[in-house]
Amino acid sequence: KIIFKIVLFDRMNSKVRLYFSDKLASGTVSKLSVNQSHYVRNVIRLNQGDKISIFNSSNGEWDAVILSHGKEFTEFKVEKQSRPQEEENNLWLAFSPIKKIPQDLMLQKTTELGIKKFIPVLCERSVVREINIERANKIVIEASEQSNRISVPEILKTQSLIAFLKNFPENGHIIFCDINSDSRNLKKILSDKKPICILVGPEGDFSEKERQFIVEQKKTIPLLLAKNILRAETAAIAAATILSFQL
Numbered sequence: 001k002i003i004f005k006i007v008l009f010d011r012m013n014s015k016v017r018l019y020f021s022d023k024l025a026s027g028t029v030s031k032l033s034v035n036q037s038h039y040v041r042n043v044i045r046l047n048q049g050d051k052i053s054i055f056n057s058s059n060g061e062w063d064a065v066i067l068s069h070g071k072e073f074t075e076f077k078v079e080k081q082s083r084p085q086e087e088e089n090n091l092w093l094a095f096s097p098i099k100k101i102p103q104d105l106m107l108q109k110t111t112e113l114g115i116k117k118f119i120p121v122l123c124e125r126s127v128v129r130e131i132n133i134e135r136a137n138k139i140v141i142e143a144s145e146q147s148n149r150i151s152v153p154e155i156l157k158t159q160s161l162i163a164f165l166k167n168f169p170e171n172g173h174i175i176f177c178d179i180n181s182d183s184r185n186l187k188k189i190l191s192d193k194k195p196i197c198i199l200v201g202p203e204g205d206f207s208e209k210e211r212q213f214i215v216e217q218k219k220t221i222p223l224l225l226a227k228n229i230l231r232a233e234t235a236a237i238a239a240a241t242i243l244s245f246q247l
Contacts, residue, residue: 016044017053017061017145019152024059028078029067037074040066054078057151060085086150089247090195093240094119094164094174096202097128098232104139106233111143111153113240119197120158125204131158161210165217174199174220175243177235178211181222196247198239200232 018036032040040046048066054076055061061083067075093115097103107118118140120131136155144152159167168174172195199214206214214220225238 015051015053015063016040016046017055017148019056019141019145020054021056024054024056024062024078026062026078026080029075030078031073031075034072037069037072040074041069052076053082055083055150058085061150083150088116088151089114089244090193091115091240091243091247092117092119092195092197093200093236094121094197095200095232095236096121096123096126096161097131097158098203099128102231102233103128103131104135106236107136107139108143109237110240111140111149112147113237113244114149115153115198115240116151117195117197118153118155119164120156121161121164121199122158123161123202123210124207126202127204129158131155133157161206162213165214168197168219169195170219171195172197172219174214174217175239176214176220176222177201177225177230177239178215178222179224179227179229180211181224196243198236198243200236200239203232 016039018032018040020030020032022030031037040052046052046066048068050066052064052066053061054064060081062081063079064076065079067077069075091114093110095106095118097120098106118136122129133155140153140155143149165174175196175198177198177200199220215222223239225235225242230238
């Protein structure tokens with residue numbers, strides 16, 4: 001027995017939220033990307049005169065109206081600002097690249113939880129050595145649109161673990177998710193506006209040499225998330241949840 005689920009878009013009570021990287025201001029007339037245009041024209045089936053929301057990290061969120069549909073574009077006009085840019089927790093996530101599906105889930109959920117910057121790092125036991133930045137950007141943009149975030153996280157280029165540790169801001173804190181730790185104390189960093197970066201290891205965990213180098217850093221705070229061994233994506237989501245709540 002096959003059950004078909006039909007999801008209807010309520011034009012009266014909902015607005016499509018779309019990320020738009022260019023400058024936004026009242027009266028601005030511009031065009032959506034090809035993919036966004038296809039979405040509002042053929043998937044949601046919005047028409048001329050329908051309202052949408054446009055946002056980015058610099059200008060906040062704005063009400064806009066659809067002016068017209070072309071073959072591969074949708075033209076819109078910005079009307080008024082609905083939400084100004086908001087102050088956010090300066091929460092980052094440094095992670096070793098993992099397999100595609102778990103990594104997609106990790107990027108999506110931690111974006112929803114407020115991660116501001118993603119830093120892919122290569123470790124001795126990293127199995128996956130590259131990250132598709134274009135795909136990752138698409139995932140975090142969609143997660144920001146759906147979770148009512150105004151900002152979209154930044155994704156840096158892949159770097160070595162050693163380079164990450166050496167270049168991390170001296171006034172910041174690295175939350176090292178370490179099952180060997182017995183610490184759960186985060187009180188001394190909760191009032192800071194400085195960068196707070198969660199560090200999660202590869203699927204095979206950090207080597208002992210790497211672990212020792214990490215804990216020797218003055219800016220590192222080891223944190224026990226659970227007594228059980230967590231998958232990399234689970235650890236990232238759990239740590240982001242805890243810190244987002246505490247902050």
